[in-house]
Amino acid sequence: MSKYRRDIILIIKDDAVYPHSIDTQVECLNYVIACVDNKEGFCQAHELVNRNRITSNKRKILSAVKKEHLKPFRFLLNKN
Template sequence: MKTPNRDLLVLVKDDHLSEAAMENELEQLNQLLFHFETIDNFCVAHEVFDMNRYKVIHTARHIRKLVHQKELEPFVFICNKN
């Protein structure tokens, strides 16, 4: 599996972790993120506010279509449901 190029800030409580143990922790974290950061999970966690049509879009198919566009229309916002 190719490791994604990302910056992670990991706070460790134990000062006595070896370099190999830290690498193992980071690899496990990358594997978890690889499985959870999918377009399906993104569509579940977000919704689109289309202020041009006064609509809130919840369907995964429409959100996926909007996310893959090069540019969003003006006044179309992708918002996290959290």
């Protein structure tokens, strides 16, 4: 049973792959994803646009995404 709650597809080009090396790579990927897969990382990577204003305020971003749909004329922009 997997101890992780996400599905990761790992494509490896090498023919000689050992199961323990795959496990090590999956653990490293989960560590990298876990570093940014939280509220703080989400707020750093997004901005909230409200008609003519753009904000990076963490409280406003989190309150906007709590609901299923954003209010009219509000958009989330990814900084990447």
